[in-house]
Amino acid sequence: MSKIDEAAGEIKPSKYDRPENYKPPAPKPAKKAAVINDDEDALMNFENKPKRAPPKIGQRPVKKKEAAEDMVIDSGPPKKPAAKPPALSSARPKTAISSTKGPSVPII
Amino acid sequence: MAEESKAVEEVVDPLEFAPEKDVLSQFDGEWQDTTAAIKKWDDKVAKLTEIAKACENVKIKSGNVEAFAAFLKKEVSNTNVNISMAAITASASVAKGMKKDFNVGAKVLMGPVLLKYKEKRPMILEEIGKFCDAAINCANLEDLAPEFIPMITNIAPGVKNGTIKWLEKAAQVTFIDVLQRIMGELMPAMSKAIEDKDGTVRDSALHCMGILKGRYGEAVMDKYLKNINP
Numbered sequence: 001m002s003k004i005d006e007a008a009g010e011i012k013p014s015k016y017d018r019p020e021n022y023k024p025p026a027p028k029p030a031k032k033a034a035v036i037n038d039d040e041d042a043l044m045n046f047e048n049k050p051k052r053a054p055p056k057i058g059q060r061p062v063k064k065k066e067a068a069e070d071m072v073i074d075s076g077p078p079k080k081p082a083a084k085p086p087a088l089s090s091a092r093p094k095t096a097i098s099s100t101k102g103p104s105v106p107i108i
Numbered sequence: 109m110a111e112e113s114k115a116v117e118e119v120v121d122p123l124e125f126a127p128e129k130d131v132l133s134q135f136d137g138e139w140q141d142t143t144a145a146i147k148k149w150d151d152k153v154a155k156l157t158e159i160a161k162a163c164e165n166v167k168i169k170s171g172n173v174e175a176f177a178a179f180l181k182k183e184v185s186n187t188n189v190n191i192s193m194a195a196i197t198a199s200a201s202v203a204k205g206m207k208k209d210f211n212v213g214a215k216v217l218m219g220p221v222l223l224k225y226k227e228k229r230p231m232i233l234e235e236i237g238k239f240c241d242a243a244i245n246c247a248n249l250e251d252l253a254p255e256f257i258p259m260i261t262n263i264a265p266g267v268k269n270g271t272i273k274w275l276e277k278a279a280q281v282t283f284i285d286v287l288q289r290i291m292g293e294l295m296p297a298m299s300k301a302i303e304d305k306d307g308t309v310r311d312s313a314l315h316c317m318g319i320l321k322g323r324y325g326e327a328v329m330d331k332y333l334k335n336i337n338p
Contacts, residue, residue, distance in 0.1 A: 007318020
């Protein structure tokens with residue numbers, strides 16, 4: 001029995017301890033380590049790209065384009081000018097008669 | 109240590125970059141028939157030596173090896189030791205050059221070659237060893253199990269001893285799942301060999317059992333080892 005144990009001790013771990021068709025598991029994709037930038041004066045690189053563009057100091061903001069005035073909207077044949085509403089007595093221009101005094105002489 | 113073991117495992121095969129040669133077509137059916145019909149043993153040995161010479165330092169092109177292996181098997185089993193030895197040498201050369209492509213050939217030749225361990229001449233024993241070593245690279249233990257397991261319980265002590273020693277070597281370079289698949293057939297034969305009346309066989313069997321224990325693990329081997337006298 002001691003001979004068997006002695007011989008058993010001769011066996012060292014090897015690739016044959018795995019099954020014949022053993023495939024090692026695919027390595028997980030390593031997470032990107034956060035870049036710690038201690039040097040504040042260092043130039044910015046693309047890895048630390050800011051979300052917003054830096055403010056443009058000393059430049060006037062670009063005006064937004066206004067809608068073109070000359071643009072003619074093509075909407076069929078030209079329409080006739082709308083008919084004037086009937087003239088109302090209230091809309092008639094008042095005469096230069098003083099409103100405080102009533103008519104002294106009937107107008108013929 | 110880990111690097112060292114890795115370096116040992118990843119041995120570069122020198123024949124990997126060797127030129128490929130179509131040896132099988134050179135020794136076709138006609139050549140086999142002519143050689144088999146030769147009566148004089150030295151002429152036959154000379155013919156068989158041609159095979160080994162043609163296989164020197166070349167990678168042999170794959171092909172149908174069944175007929176060629178059957179021819180070699182017949183010559184390996186020849187009663188003339190010189191012819192048998194030349195055939196074993198030729199078989200070893202082909203196995204070395206073909207590797208996995210000689211799987212069928214290794215299965216056909218394994219039994220007759222192991223039987224030649226009954227010979228006592230060191231020269232033939234050396235050639236048998238060369239073939240057995242080459243056969244490990246052609247077929248795994250599961251493929252060869254029907255050929256070598258009966259040899260563990262053969263009448264001739266030389267056959268038993270030679271087979272066990274080869275098994276011990278092969279078990280160390282066999283994947284564990286392959287070893288586990290032949291365990292059911294192998295262990296009864298090995299248990300019998302441990303109790304052999306021949307001291308050399310017993311010693312070889314005990315050492316081989318130890319190697320198998322190292323591979324299978326203690327828990328698995330306990331049921332086979334509990335009846336052994338300490």
